[in-house]
Structure formats: structure tokens, C-alpha cells
Amino acid sequence: MKGILKSMMVTASTFARKPVTREYPEGHRELPERDRAFPLLLWDQDIDEPFCTGCHACERACPVECMTVIMKDNPNHTSNDGPSKRRKIIDKFYIDYARCMRCNICVEVCNFEAIAMNNTWQGHETSVYDRSDLVMDLPQLLAQSKAKQIEEWVAE
Amino acid sequence: MSTEIFGIEDVNVWVDGLIRVLLIVGFMTVVVMGLIYGERKILARFQQRLGPTRTGPIGLLQSVADALKLVGKEDLRPRNADPWTFELAPYLVFIPVFLGFVIVPFVLDWQIRILELGLLYFVAVSGVNIVGWIMAGWGSDNRYAMIGGMRAAAQGISYELPLVLSLLAVAMVVEVPAPVIDGAASVASDSEYVRGSLNLNEIVAAQHEVPNLVWQPLVMIVFIIAALAELNRTPFDIPVGESEVVGGPFVEYSGIRWSMFFLAEYAALLIMALVFAAVFLGGWAWPFGIWMDDAPPRWAQALAVAAKAGAFIFLVFWIRASVPRLRIDQLMSFSWKVLLPLMLVQVLVNGLVLVYDWPLIILTVVGLAGVVALAAIVDRAVRHPRPRPAVAAQLQGEAAS
Amino acid sequence: MVVDAPTPSEAGDFETQDLLINVGPQHPSTHGVFRMVLEIDGEVVKDLVPYIGYLHRGAEKLCENFDFRQGIGYMDRTEYLAAHNAELSYVMAVEALAEIEVPERAQWIRMILCELNRISSHFMFLGAFGVDVGVFGTPFIYAWREREAVIDLFEEISGDRMMYAYFRPGGLAWEVPVNFEERVREVLASSRQGVKDFDGLLTENEIFIARTKNVGVISAEDAIEIGMSGPSLRASGVPLDLRKTEPYMYYDQLEFEPITAEGGDVFDRYLVRLKEISQSIDLIEQCLERLEAGPIMAEKMPRMLRLPEGEAYMRTEAPRGEYGIYMVSKGGNKPHRVKVRSACLSNLQALKQMSVGQYVADAIIILGSIDIVLSEVDR
Numbered sequence: 001m002k003g004i005l006k007s008m009m010v011t012a013s014t015f016a017r018k019p020v021t022r023e024y025p026e027g028h029r030e031l032p033e034r035d036r037a038f039p040l041l042l043w044d045q046d047i048d049e050p051f052c053t054g055c056h057a058c059e060r061a062c063p064v065e066c067m068t069v070i071m072k073d074n075p076n077h078t079s080n081d082g083p084s085k086r087r088k089i090i091d092k093f094y095i096d097y098a099r100c101m102r103c104n105i106c107v108e109v110c111n112f113e114a115i116a117m118n119n120t121w122q123g124h125e126t127s128v129y130d131r132s133d134l135v136m137d138l139p140q141l142l143a144q145s146k147a148k149q150i151e152e153w154v155a156e
Numbered sequence: 157m158s159t160e161i162f163g164i165e166d167v168n169v170w171v172d173g174l175i176r177v178l179l180i181v182g183f184m185t186v187v188v189m190g191l192i193y194g195e196r197k198i199l200a201r202f203q204q205r206l207g208p209t210r211t212g213p214i215g216l217l218q219s220v221a222d223a224l225k226l227v228g229k230e231d232l233r234p235r236n237a238d239p240w241t242f243e244l245a246p247y248l249v250f251i252p253v254f255l256g257f258v259i260v261p262f263v264l265d266w267q268i269r270i271l272e273l274g275l276l277y278f279v280a281v282s283g284v285n286i287v288g289w290i291m292a293g294w295g296s297d298n299r300y301a302m303i304g305g306m307r308a309a310a311q312g313i314s315y316e317l318p319l320v321l322s323l324l325a326v327a328m329v330v331e332v333p334a335p336v337i338d339g340a341a342s343v344a345s346d347s348e349y350v351r352g353s354l355n356l357n358e359i360v361a362a363q364h365e366v367p368n369l370v371w372q373p374l375v376m377i378v379f380i381i382a383a384l385a386e387l388n389r390t391p392f393d394i395p396v397g398e399s400e401v402v403g404g405p406f407v408e409y410s411g412i413r414w415s416m417f418f419l420a421e422y423a424a425l426l427i428m429a430l431v432f433a434a435v436f437l438g439g440w441a442w443p444f445g446i447w448m449d450d451a452p453p454r455w456a457q458a459l460a461v462a463a464k465a466g467a468f469i470f471l472v473f474w475i476r477a478s479v480p481r482l483r484i485d486q487l488m489s490f491s492w493k494v495l496l497p498l499m500l501v502q503v504l505v506n507g508l509v510l511v512y513d514w515p516l517i518i519l520t521v522v523g524l525a526g527v528v529a530l531a532a533i534v535d536r537a538v539r540h541p542r543p544r545p546a547v548a549a550q551l552q553g554e555a556a557s
Numbered sequence: 558m559v560v561d562a563p564t565p566s567e568a569g570d571f572e573t574q575d576l577l578i579n580v581g582p583q584h585p586s587t588h589g590v591f592r593m594v595l596e597i598d599g600e601v602v603k604d605l606v607p608y609i610g611y612l613h614r615g616a617e618k619l620c621e622n623f624d625f626r627q628g629i630g631y632m633d634r635t636e637y638l639a640a641h642n643a644e645l646s647y648v649m650a651v652e653a654l655a656e657i658e659v660p661e662r663a664q665w666i667r668m669i670l671c672e673l674n675r676i677s678s679h680f681m682f683l684g685a686f687g688v689d690v691g692v693f694g695t696p697f698i699y700a701w702r703e704r705e706a707v708i709d710l711f712e713e714i715s716g717d718r719m720m721y722a723y724f725r726p727g728g729l730a731w732e733v734p735v736n737f738e739e740r741v742r743e744v745l746a747s748s749r750q751g752v753k754d755f756d757g758l759l760t761e762n763e764i765f766i767a768r769t770k771n772v773g774v775i776s777a778e779d780a781i782e783i784g785m786s787g788p789s790l791r792a793s794g795v796p797l798d799l800r801k802t803e804p805y806m807y808y809d810q811l812e813f814e815p816i817t818a819e820g821g822d823v824f825d826r827y828l829v830r831l832k833e834i835s836q837s838i839d840l841i842e843q844c845l846e847r848l849e850a851g852p853i854m855a856e857k858m859p860r861m862l863r864l865p866e867g868e869a870y871m872r873t874e875a876p877r878g879e880y881g882i883y884m885v886s887k888g889g890n891k892p893h894r895v896k897v898r899s900a901c902l903s904n905l906q907a908l909k910q911m912s913v914g915q916y917v918a919d920a921i922i923i924l925g926s927i928d929i930v931l932s933e934v935d936r
Contacts, residue, residue: 001530001531001534001535001763002531002535002761002763003538003760003761003762003763003765003766004478004479004762004763004764006757006761006762007478007479007757007758007759007761007762008474008475008478008479009757010478010754010757010758011202011203011474011477011478011695011758012202012474014202014203014204014695014699014754015202018204019200019201019204019205019206020204020205020702020705021204021205021206023206023209031712032712032713034712034713034714034715034716034734035712035716035717036715036716036717061626061627063623063627063630063631101634101720102717102720103627103629103630103720103722104716104722105626105627105630108626108730117716119716153716155730155731155732199693199694202695203694203695203698203699204698204699204702205698299576299577299578300578303576303600303917390691390692390693391691393691394918397691397918398585398688398691399585399586399689399690399691399921400586400917400918400921402584402585476693477693477694477695478692478695478758479692479762479764479765480687480690480691480692480759480762480764480765480768481690481691481692481764481768481918482764482767482768483767483768483916483918483919484600484916484918485600485916486767486768534763535763537767538763538766538767538770541767541770541771
């Protein structure tokens with residue numbers, strides 16, 4: 001009997017405490033800057049083109065092979081009287097978010113700091129009705145960075 | 157034949173009956189929906205959660221939404237289920253619970269029917285729903301359901317006894333005005349009062365000054381334990397144990413049939429709370445000498461009943477949030493080896509008080525001693541667990557080899 | 558399953574048949590996709606047949622195609638409730654093969670994170686176990702509350718809540734945040750409150766004791782024979798704790814004693830885990846005192862790690878027992894063979910022996926008390 005009363009006192013003490021529930025869809029918790037959602041590509045605001053040169057480093061390093069990269073010659077390159085120093089640039093980039101396991105390796109292997117893990121809520125709330133909608137193409141991958149909605153975190 | 161309702165004379169009996177049934181069903185459905193919402197909110201607070209918040213202001217419409225959802229769901233029946241048993245079971249669980257409402261004294265002189273043998277009637281109808289549980293368990297053609305149904309039967313029958321004995325112990329010694337026969341006092345005694353009544357109204361009236369909780373502490377605790385078992389509430393939710401038999405007899409039910417079980421469960425809780433308030437806490441009477449001289453006004457009576465029944469229901473929720481589930485064998489031995497002997501002793505003492513007209517304070521002393529004995533027995537049982545039965549040891553030996 | 562022919566009951570008046578019930582793979586108490594078939598006579602379990610493999614993803618085989626950084630992510634997924642501990646075994650095996658000296662700071666941080674992971678994993682156990690025993694949700698929410706605090710901290714450090722991928726051969730992927738120490742202390746304070754709540758809620762509760770004492774007893778000899786490890790073994794009275802008996806990292810510099818119990822029953826397995834949370838809190842505080850600034854990655858790590866030929870078996874004390882990685886390298890940047898020694902799989906072998914002869918309700922809590930993670934059993 002004593003132990004049961006003690007249990008009931010414990011629950012009574014939690015009755016008096018403040019609830020710990022996070023009311024998720026209404027209020028979003030602030031994410032830590034290192035938060036890793038799915039990877040996305042970054043936009044070079046100075047020259048107005050992606051950082052990515054399509055070098056395939058991330059594609060090769062990806063353990064789940066969720067990336068497809070196709071490069072092309074950069075039309076904005078200085079040889080074409082453009083402002084950019086990038087000889088090659090990304091043409092098509094697909095990431096299958098349904099396969100990605102968010103291991104951060106693509107970010108680590110990138111030589112141009114062109115890819116980053118999304119650390120905003122947009123990166124987490126990716127539910128769709130059709131699984132094939134999770135295959136992101138280049139404009140979708142660049143959109144958030146282009147609109148300056150993301151401050152990527154870079155490990156030193 | 158005609159009768160009288162709400163002061164209107166000369167109402168046809170059938171119309172009168174219909175009005176009363178509609179009143180109970182409407183009242184109970186609304187209260188049960190409130191209870192479900194209340195349980196979810198209160199349990200949530202015990203667990204540092206918020207509970208329902210999204211349907212209506214602070215989630216108030218959650219039960220309505222649930223009810224609508226359940227009504228809209230498809231009524232499934234497993235192919236191999238026994239059609240009659242399966243489909244009749246919810247009614248057999250549901251109707252006896254409703255019948256129990258007939259005798260509940262909500263306020264003074266305002267109930268469905270005043271029955272001289274009200275308590276007996278209550279005990280009788282509340283035992284019937286076990287048949288529905290067994291039918292649900294058997295008819296579903298599901299092994300979880302069958303185990304759950306059998307557990308429900310074993311548990312229901314075992315705990316009926318302490319429940320009946322606890323109500324009997326109270327009814328034996330309650331002081332009621334001597335019945336008046338043909339203008340003369342009863343032959344039983346010369347005093348104005350006699351002891352013993354099964355009429356719930358008289359039991360409530362007898363507690364006008366001191367509630368039975370003072371005279372019968374042990375009986376009250378046994379009643380609470382037996383009521384928890386009758387209601388299949390934690391720690392006695394063995395028939396529906398989520399982690400073992402995943403819902404027990406209800407596992408194959410869906411939609412409206414399932415909601416009838418659910419409704420019956422909470423309605424039974426409500427009746428049990430009202431009976432508890434009437435038998436042990438003095439029903440509509442106010443404590444501490446408020447409105448001592450004459451009966452309190454109707455609204456105050458209703459408030460008192462609601463508060464007392466609410467306290468019982470809150471206790472049930474509180475226990476649900478705090479204690480684990482017992483095992484079926486422990487449950488049975490607790491009933492037959494602990495509660496029943498204790499209640500028999502209590503009934504014996506009450507009988508002595510009744511016959512020799514001893515002062516009631518003896519009951520309090522014996523009751524408190526009984527509470528201590530109960531605690532000591534539980535404590536001892538926990539500290540000295542019995543060795544496992546030989547069959548288990550033998551089976552274990554076979555498995556090891 | 559073959560149903561035995563009906564046997565005459567002891568009374569001899571009518572024949573009874575044992576009932577087979579299938580528990581899982583979708584059942585609230587099987588902690589994942591475990592399945593067991595119980596043969597019951599009334600409420601007594603006469604036989605139990607476990608089935609595993611519903612969550613087999615071939616992690617060991619997959620690792621043969623991965624270099625040593627890619628494999629880490631898969632180790633997380635073999636043991637998702639204590640991913641840091643799983644990663645640790647893997648990177649330690651790689652480090653042993655490549656003979657890499659890991660800097661001190663990295664080691665201390667690894668120890669802190671592994672102990673924190675032990676706390677969160679044990680809380681998870683307490684919550685799930687409390688629900689198995691039949692408390693409606695309360696222990697589960699208490700456990701979730703505390704686990705959430707730990708996981709939030711992990712998210713701030715590594716960026717992910719469950720699949721951290723934070724350890725690397727040679728050290729850590731990146732430096733911890735600047736407020737690391739104070740955040741750890743905050744989490745420890747809340748965990749302490751959680752231990753207190755659980756202690757009050759369950760340890761002395763008579764019903765809980767009645768349900769768990771003398772249930773699912775396994776003797777020390779049997780436990781060793783079956784190959785159990787971790788808290789489940791220590792509850793039988795064997796003081797085998799790899800952190801003490803075979804210290805790795807800097808556990809030899811810390812002061813602690815393996816927590817054991819005598820009975821080997823369900824209650825003891827619960828109590829050992831509850832006490833281990835307190836012990837881990839204490840260990841983390843000792844680690845924090847010794848934590849100093851410094852590099853977090855071994856010097857001269859090549860961009861792509863190549864191992865010499867050889868083989869290594871590194872085992873660590875994960876929350877559920879001995880989690881070991883046996884790695885064979887034939888040179889090159891990929892392992893030739895990786896074998897995961899799963900603590901849960903070995904502990905699960907004791908299930909039948911513990912459950913037969915008990916009641917159905919006991920079989921459920923015995924399974925809960927072993928604290929299995931199905932992804933580790935099936936891999």
C-alpha cells in the first residue's frame with residue numbers, strides 16, 4: 001500500500017508541473033544550426049549561379065547512391081565574356097530524398113562548398129503524396145539558397 | 157394506467173417510460189462524452205502532457221469528433237465469427253449498465269424509480285454484463301478475444317463477492333426511520349429508528365449527519381478495489397490489457413459496436429461513482445454541518461452529488477496513471493484470499509453491532525484495524541512471494557533440457 | 558507449428574487442447590517486429606517459439622561495399638537506440654587495424670556521448686517496460702521527456718536526432734559546440750530528476766514488485782552459457798562490464814564499479830538499468846572534469862583511409878550488452894568482411910528458458926526486460 005501511495009504522489013507531483021508537450025504544427029521549435037535535414041545546393045549570390053561545378057565527388061561518395069549529377073560548360077565563364085571563373089557548371093542534379101540517409105558525407109567531400117545540409121524546417125517537412133515527388137531536381141535544390149532562406153553551417 | 161411525471165398528472169405509462177428512458181440515454185451520453193474528454197485531459201496532466209487541444213476550444217469537441225468518426229466507420233465482422241453471438245454482445249454489455257441508472261439517487265426524491273431493494277437490484281443488473289463480455293470474446297473467433305473474455309468472466313465473478321459484501325455491510329447497519337404500518341410504529345422496536353435498509357434513498361438520508369465513510373473505512377476501500385475490478389480499470393484491466401491481449405474481447409469490433417462497449421464502460425464508471433457517493437459519502441447531503449437543519453436546495457444537492465462522484469472518478473483516473481496491472485492469478489488470490497475473508501469478518505462485526513445495538517464507534521475502530529491488516533497482508537505478500545508452482549518448475553526443467 | 562494431439566486432462570473427464578497464440582510481428586509489446594508463438598494451457602506458457610528476421614537489411618554485407626566513412630552511417634542503423642555506441646565499435650575496429658592514435662579530447666567526448674546514449678537508451682527501456690507492465694502511458698512519457706533532452710543535445714552536437722554519424726576513424730567529424738559542457742550538465746540535471754521519478758513510480762510499488770519479482774529467473778551459469786551480456790547478465794550476479802574488465806578508451810581512469818544484482822529476475826534487470834543511469838551520470842561528470850581543449854582528429858589522416866591487411870575484433874559495452882565488430886581487411890579502402898556481434902541476439906536466446914512455465918502476462922514482461930532492439934537482432 002505504501003509503495004502504491006508513493007507512486008500516486010509521484011504522478012501528483014507531475015500533475016503540478018508544466019506540460020512538456022511541444023505543439024508541433026502550430027509552433028516550430030528553433031532548430032540548432034547544425035541540424036541535418038536533406039542536402040541542398042547553394043547559390044553563389046555574387047555571380048548569380050550555383051557553386052556546384054558538377055564534379056561528381058558527392059555522387060561517388062554517396063553510400064546510398066541517391067544522387068545523379070550532369071555537368072556542362074559554363075556559359076558565364078570568362079572565356080565567354082561572363083563574370084564567372086567556373087569553367088564547368090552543373091547542368092542537371094537529382095537527389096532522391098526518399099533514398100538519402102542524411103549522413104553528411106556529400107557535404108564533407110565537396111571541394112567547392114556547394115552542397116549543404118538543410119537546417120531549416122522546410123527541409124524536414126517534405127511529405128508528399130507520391131514517392132517520385134521526392135526526387136528533387138536542380139531548381140528545387142537551389143530554390144531555398146537562391147531566396148536566401150538558409151544559413152548553412154560549415155564544420156571547421 | 158397513468159402516472160405522474162414532472163408534476164404533470166395523468167400521463168400514459170408508456171409515454172412516461174419513454175420520457176424517462178430518453179432522459180437517461182441523453183443524459184448519460186452527454187456525461188460519458190464529458191468523462192472521456194475529462195479522462196484524456198486529466199491523464200495527460202498526470203503525464204505532463206496537454207491532451208486533446210485541436211478540436212474546438214482546448215479540445216472540448218474531441219469526444220464529439222470521436223463519436224462521429226466511430227459512427228461513420230464500417231461495421232466489420234470477421235468471416236468466421238459467430239454472427240448472433242458477435243452482434244448481440246454489445247447490447248448485453250450496454251443494456252444492464254443502463255438499467256443500473258434506475259435506482260441512482262441524483263437529488264432528493266428525484267430519480268427514475270425509488271426501489272425498496274435498490275442496492276440488490278443494482279448488484280443484480282451490474283453482474284449481467286459479464287455475459288456480454290464472454291459472448292464478445294467467444295463470438296469474435298479470435299484467440300486474444302477469447303482469452304480476454306475468459307479473464308473478464310473470472311475477474312467479474314471473483315470481484316462481485318467483495319462488492320456485494322461491502323454494500324451489504326453498509327446496508328446492514330444503516331439507521332432508517334421505522335416503517336409505519338397502519339399508523340402504528342413497527343413492532344421491531346419502540347424507538348423511531350431501525351437498522352438495515354437496501355433503499356438507496358434511505359441510506360443517503362441516514363448519512364445526513366455523518367457519512368458512512370467514517371463508520372466503514374475498510375468497507376469503503378474494499379468497495380473501491382472491487383469497483384475498479386468490476387469496471388476493468390487499472391490495476392485490474394487484465395481482460396483488456398493492451399500489452400498482452402491487445403484490447404481483449406473488443407479486438408475484432410469496430411465502429412458503432414465498439415463504441416457501445418466504450419460507452420458502457422464509462423457509463424458503468426459513472427454509475428459506480430454515483431453509488432459510491434450515495435453509499436459512502438452521503439449523496440446529496442453537504443458535509444461539515446452546512447444545510448444541516450433542512451434539506452439543501454436542489455442545485456446544491458446536485459452539486460454535492462457531482463462533486464462526490466467526481467472525486468471518485470478522479471481517483472480512478474489517478475490510479476490509472478500510477479499503477480501497473482496485476483496478473484490474473486494474483487488478482488484471483490487477492491480477491492478470494494484477502495478481500496473476501498476481510499469482508500466476512502467485517503460483516504460479522506456489523507452483525508454483532510446490529511444485534512446487540514453496540515455504538516457505531518466500534519465499527520470505525522474495527523474498520524481502521526482492517527485497513528491496517530489489509531496493508532500488512534499486501535506488504536507481507538510482496539516481501540515473501542510464494543515459490544513457483546511445481547508444474548512451472550517442471551515445464552522450465554523440460555525447456556532447459 | 559505442429560499442434561500436439563489433445564491430451565487427457567489430469568481430471569480425466571474431458572480432453573483439453575493447448576492453444577497457440579501468435580504474438581507479433583505487429584503487437585504492441587514486441588518492441589518492433591519480433592514474433593513469438595506461444596503454446597498456452599489456460600494462462601500458462603508451455604512452449605515458446607521466437608521468429609526473427611523481419612528487419613534484416615543485410616547491414617554486414619552492405620558494409621563490404623563501403624569505405625570506412627560510409628560504413629558508419631550503417632552502424633547507426635543497426636542499433637538505433639544507442640547509435641553512438643555502435644559507431645564506436647566500428648571506428649575502434651578501424652583504428653585498431655590502421656593503428657591510429659586518437660587524440661585525448663576526442664576520446665573524452667566519445668565517452669561522454671556514449672554514456673549519454675546509454676542514459677537515453679535505458680530511459681527508452683524504462684518507458685517501454687513500464688507500459689508492458691501495464692501502467693497507462695505514464696512511464697513512457699516520463700522516459701520520453703528525459704530522452705528528448707538527451708536527443709536535443711545530440712542534435713545540437715551532431716545535427717541529427719538518431720542517426721548521428723558523428724564519430725570518424727581517428728576522432729570526431731567536427732568540434733562540439735562551445736556551450737557543450739554546460740548543456741551536458743543541464744541534461745544530466747534533468748536525467749537525475751527522471752531517475753527520481755521512475756524510482757518513486759515503480760521501484761517500491763507493490764503491484765510492480767509482485768509482477769516482476771521471481772519472474773523470468775535465469776541463473777548466472779545459464780546466462781553465461783547462453784552468452785548473455787550487459788545489464789541482463791549483470792542482473793544475474795555476474796560482474797561483467799567491459800568498461801571495467803577490459804577497459805577501452807579511458808574508462809580505466811574513471812572510478813566506478815559494475816552494477817550487479819542477485820536474483821536474475823525481471824525486477825533485477827529493471828533495477829540494474831535504473832542504477833546504471835545514475836552511474837552514467839556520475840561517469841559523465843568525471844569525464845567532464847578531465848575534458849581539456851585539444852585536437853579532435855588524429856594527425857595526418859589521409860583523405861581516403863586504406864587499411865593494411867589484418868583482422869580486428871573490437872567490443873564495447875553498449876547499453877544492451879557487448880556490441881562487437883569483427884573486421885577483416887585485405888588491404889584497400891573497403892573491409893573484406895564485417896561481422897556485428899549483437900548483444901540483443903544473444904540475450905534473446907534466453908527468452909524461451911525464462912518464459913516457459915510462466916503466465917502469458919509474464920512472457921510479455923520477460924521479453925520487455927531483455928530490452929531488445931530488433932534492428933540489432935536482425936541487422
